[in-house]
Amino acid sequence: MNYWPLLGIAVVVFGFALRLNPALVVVVAGIASGLLAGLSIPDLLALLGRSFVSNRALLILVLTLPTIGLLERAGLRERAHAWIAGMRRLTFARLLIAYLALRQILSTFGLNNIAGHPQTVRPLLAPMAEAAAAKIDPELAEGERERVKALAAGTDNVGLFFGEDVFIAFGGVLLIQAFFSQHGIELDPRSIAIWALPTAIAAFVIHALRILWFQRKLRRAVDARAGREANAAD
């Protein structure tokens, strides 16, 4: 077995660790791994080019940008902020947990593309989460604001990942079925999808608890500050 192409992985690890430009690191890793596997330069170029263009569906987020850009220019994020600020009963945790549940249920039915970072998180969920957090702590520090936005993005990821595997026509389930079929084990897609259900429930519970925990920390920080100010006033 030729172990030399593994150095491509080393290029990725060191490149990311040294904080070199990730796009360059990835291209160099591909070239290194190809050359070490003994590919000729024309073959390597063709492999790079073919696999690059065949994955162009991953850049389809570009199509959402005109809409999102125009709406943001017209104040979409400001409006999302004001809307949440006006809703008394919608707390930070309720907002994110409701989004998590919705995202997970939708992707269970195979509707993965209907939400996402460019479509829903940046224009809607992130400003709403910021507004909801500002209802708890009006003087939200910059670091906390970052963590709020990052948690909103993470909530979208967790909802997507641990919902889609329960959907039988999802690529992942079909990949598992095709793999076992190649190796002489015939499985019904439903029997695969059903075993993703316990993890889907666990993912919801774990992440929802973390959201509640985050909200509790925000509240505690405000209470502690109020306590200090009250002491200072005495």
Added chain:
Amino acid sequence: MLRIEYVYWLCGALLLAASGFDLAARRYAPAAFWAIVAGCFFAADAVEAAAKVGNSLPAQLAGASVIALGLIAGSGALTRRAVTDEDNERRRASAERLRNWLFAPALAIPLVTLLLALAIPYLTFGGISVFDSRQPALIALGTACVISALAAMRLTRARPMTALHESSRLLDALSWAALLPMLLAMLGAVFAATGVGDAVAHLVSAAIPTQSRDACVLAYALGMALFTMIMGNAFAAFPVMTAGIGLPLLIGEHHAHAAVVGALGMLCGYCGTLVTPMAANFNVVPAVLLELRDPNGVIRAQWPTAVILFAANVILLDWLAFR
């Protein structure tokens, strides 16, 4: 018939527009960068068609473009522009005027996608389907984006030029990060073609005590998570790890249920996806989109969920696969 290629050509047109705006503003590096990406989008069909008949010259040219893109990104010449413009007053006034109508075009993207995805099989005209049925989800998304862009232009009384200008501004803000998912998927294909996966599976299976069931379960779960972190994609890790450990050891030697091994193995990989910058479209692109100062901010928000869920998956695998 609306074909998936039209969706890609539209992407190419938006990329070309970004290149044009950058050129007009004398930002030559991003202008060249987006022009090359747009070229790959327009040439993609030719590359794939030529590769089928054994002509690899177009693919080689595309490969050379990829290297050029990596070099432009690595040269540091792609300075990111600020994502939001400075005109806060105008935006606040406009938000006050349009109120909740502003949500309509944004929500139209997911809702129209949903409706079209459900309706595509039934939309036929004279026996010919209106939409190409090869990739219904992507066509639905593409069409929904066009409809919502028209709605947004009408609502904000903006001209098409303004819409192009806005999308170019956001593209310049994303910069090379927008391209990272494609580049990483390419790297995954290169790793697969050069036998990196088989070498990893070989090393892992040589390192574990195979007679212990728990050791095999842990090795398979950890292998899925770690290899997913390297590849940025659980789909790439699954065939490698399952052929290397899952099939011969868990199913062959210890008689585990194949369906359980498949489902939970894949989900162990997903836990890895939550903690790796290699899964750029989930972890790096959002950090840029949300203007986080910490490029690993999203991963920092996710790792506790990933670790606890991974532990839960290992327990579930050990319990459910050997009943």
